[in-house]
Amino acid sequence: MKGSSHPSNDVSLNTSENQSIHDIIDQVEPTRRRFIKGAASSSMLAAAGGVTMSGILNTVEAAPIPAGTGQQVGIGFESIAADTLPVADVVRVPDGYTAELLVAWGDPITPAGAAFxxxxTQDADAQEEQYGAHTDGMHFFPFTSRGKALSDRGVLCANNEYTQEEILHPDGLVGASGYGIAKCRKSQAAHGISILEVRKLAGKWQVVKDSPYGRRLTANTPMIFSGPAAGHDLLKFNDYDITPSGSVKTGTTDGFKVYGTQNNCANGFTPWGTYLTCEENWNGYFGSTTGSVPSAxxxxxxxxxxxxxxxxxxxxYLWHTADERFDVSKNPNEPNAFGWVVEVDPFNPESVPVKRTALGRFKHESAQHVVDAANNVALYMGDDERNEYIYKFVCSGKYNATNRAANLNLLDxxxxYVAKFNSDLTGQWIPLLPGTLGSNGIALRNNPNFSGANDAEVLAKILIKARMAADAVGATMxxxxxxxxxxxxxxxxGKIEVYCTLTNNNRRGSSASPTSNATDGSTTAGSARPAVDAANPRANNIYGHIIRWQENADTVLATGFTWNIFAQCGDSVTTKTPYAQYSGDIVDNPAGSADIGAPDGLWFDWFGRLWVQTDQIGDGSGDWINIGANSLSCADPNTKEFRRFLTGPNKCEVTGITMTPxxxxxxxxxxxxxxxxxxxNPTQFSNWPASQWSFASDGVTPLPGGRPRSGVVVITRNDGGVIGA
Structure with a gap:
């Protein structure tokens, strides 16, 4: 996910001829964090007024909304209207629901935090104690009491993907004072993850500002590598003493030590109660003070x-001009520090985040876990760039529901695997292993990109260069x-059914002489111009689509699957031609009432409803004249019917979603x-959230305006019922 200040992945980011621990997660005191074994149907859980923790965690391997006739069974609200030009500077939800602000950029989330x-004018030190910029993926981890997961108190982990420098600093990116280390450090401090305790008090959700759980993980937080690639030479960088005044080189890291996480986009969580944050457009934070980088x-x-x-x-961003760590002419391996899934323990502020190299390195966009009936664990992941791939990681060990400590290194x-989608609606998971044959018949261990002294080194290179390995084996772009x-x-x-949003691709079918990612891994990122295919059937795919697949034999160990397209997004009253290419096939009633484009965020709630968030320009202009602002919709996985639940303020992205038990x-x-x-003019296009509310979530603190702020809204039903039911 990204906005125009953080170039979207349907625009080339590269110059080319083409246009355009080990033991670091400590076990938490079990009476507060124990996951209760059990299961129940959604109707039983609703009747009981709550769910068990294992019920929450296990629903991600779980249930269709029961089939029905006429009305959309299980979804009990009517679509709200599209918010078209001029887009209102508010969050809108259906009648019978209330949206309130929980937290916004700059709000204090630690005992040392200062008010926004x-x-x-606040500096990096202040930002490190405050909620970060540009909210993205998130997850709510409830506290437990007497074996029951609470729905009024928990820890919220939220990604802070990137910054808009023009509002982060009083004078913008450069301004009269120029760009220096102070601005760089504040920008780095606004990236990463915000971990905050939230609690419902007197009927209102609030941030517990003096909570011991509140902390920030930023672009400079110490972390470690684990897994097969840890210790490899490509993961050894210059070591630095990172200070407010600069980064001072002190030596070379050992391939296990690493600093920071950034461009944290979507997310995941594990059955053992840890948070997974995904590093996406990390490449854009690097540069060279020499004005060039090594050629391919x-x-x-x-x-x-x-x-x-x-x-x-x-x-x-200009980080490389002020912080040598991001200058590839001086620290050439540092880009390899990013592009990973990072595991974080939300309940242990002393724990060190772990970059799990076994999951591969690319522009990670979410990590959805599934535990099958035999307790095998898999994570499903996308690589967010045009012409990239869908991956699956299958753990060697099994999930142990009764021993949390036994699970802490499962991801190592x-x-x-990488996916290949066939035209007959079947597919294969191709393992990225040393002995796997590439499409040229040569094993990856014999491919020059991955050659090493032994298969352990080969595997490390495959994971660090996952995109190139996927190129070599002929995965589907x-x-x-x-x-x-x-x-x-x-x-x-009982089916294992996984969905993935395919946001857009304006290069699909754009050339009379189509090109694909070269099998030798030499293609410039995002530059290929592939032909349409069964899984990506539209040329100039500006509105995107959602694909889904079912694993053979209902096990995550399957190497084969069947698939279909769940929805082709689009504008059903567009005047663009050819009409069929842009109109989509969204199922709604009346027709056109829930059209969406550029699907991005995707999440199933505990009861089987599919929620879809969008990421487009967000102001109702151009191709979005009928679709309007970005939105959150709810869909029925059986009937495919969509209903629009929320629209966002002007020029925002709606992203990140989670729910109480x-x-x-x-x-x-x-x-x-x-x-x-x-x-x-920071409020040129928006002054949200001050444009919608006068006070912060405590109902007392005045909400300052003067510049727009990303944040989190909390939505409840006025009658106290289940959201969406």
Whole structure:
């Protein structure tokens, strides 16, 4: 996910001829965090007024909304109207629901946190104690009491994907004072993850500002590598003493030590109660003070830069001009520090985050876990760039529901697979292992990109260069695979059914002479111009689609699957031609009442409803004149019917979603409202959330305006019922 200040992945980010621990997660005191074994149908859980923790965690392997006739069974609200031009600067929800602000960029989340100042004059030290910028994926981890998961108190982990420098600093990115280490450090501090305790008091959700659980993980937080690639030479970088005044080189890391996480987009969580944050457009934070980077023909580093989109100028953040750590001319391996799934223990503030290398390195967009009937664990992941791939990681060990400690390193050992979608609606999971044959008949261990002294080194290179390995084995190039979601297996439904949003691809079918990612891994990131295919059937796919698949034999160990397209998004009253290419096939009633485009966030609630969030320009202009603002919709996986539940403020992205165990509180992220405003006029396009509310979530603190702020809204039903029911 990203906005215009953080270039979207349907625009080339590269110069080319083409246009465009081990023991680091400590076990938490078991009476507060124990996961209760059990299961129940959604009707039983609703009648009981709550669910067990294992019920929450196991629903991601679970259940269709029961089939019905006429009305959309299980979804009890009517679609709200599209918010078209001029887009209102508010969050809108259906009648009978209330949306309130929970937290916004700059709000204090730790005991040392200071209140947000709308002047944007607070520094990096202040930002490290405050909620970060540009909310994205999130998950609610409930506290437990007497074996029951609470629905009024928990820890919320939320990604802070990127920053809009024009509103982060009083004078913008450069301004009169120029760009220096102070601005760089504040920007780095606004990235990462916010971990905050939230609690419902006197009927209102609030942040517990003095909570011992509150903390920030930023682009400079110490972390470690684990898994097969840890310790490899490609993961050894310059070591630095990171200070407010600069990064001072002190030596070289050992391939296990690493600093920071950034561009944290979507997310996941594990059955053992840890948070997974996914590093997406990390490449844009690097640059070169020499004005150039090694070419693809110059050797291993240049080829990696080319395939992953590392350029001399990056996205224009200028970190490399103030912080040597991000200057590839001085620290060439540092880009390899990013592109991973990071595991975090939300309840242990002393724990060290772990970058799990077994899950591969790419532009990670979500990590959806599934536990099958035999307790095998898999994670499903997308690589968010045009023409990239869908992956599955299967753990070698099994999930142990009664021994949390036994699960803490499950993500360090297993097999990474990449998907191939066939035209007959079948597919294969191709293992990315040393002995796997590439499409040229040569085993990956004999491919020059992955050659090593032994298969352990070969595997490490395969994981660090996962994109290139997927190229070599002939995986299916997809239209920006983003969030994945697993359909709950409730009410006796036993299929393992996984969905993935394919946001868009304006290069699909754009050339009379189509090109594919080269099998030697030499293709510039996002530059291929593939032909349409069965899984990506539309040329110039500006509105995107949602694909789904079922694993053979209902096990995550399957190497084969069947698939179909759940929905082709689009504008059913568009005047664009050819009409069939842009109108889509969204099922709604009346027709056209729930059209969406650029599907991105994707999530199943505990009761089997599918929620879909969108990421487009968000102001109702151009191709979005009828679709309007970005939105959150609910869909029935049986009938495919969509209903629009929420629309966001002007020029925002709606992203990040999670729910309390009882299903009665929904948390939703609002990212970059009013994007593209200038430092001279921060509220040019939006003043949200001050445009909608006068006070913070405590009902007392005045809500400052003066610049738009990303944040999290909390949605409840006025009658106290389950959201969406």
């Amino acid at each position: 100042e709308s002047s944007a 023909a110059s050797g291993e580093t240049g080829k990696l830069y080319n395939r992953y989109g590392v350029t001399a100028s990056g996205f224009g 050992s297993g097999t990474l 997809m239209d920006r695979p983003e969030w994945t979601a697993a359909r709950p297996r409730l009410n006796g439904y 009882d299903g009665k509180t929904l948390f939703v992220g609002i990212q970059h409202p009013g994007e593209e405003s200038t430092a001279a």
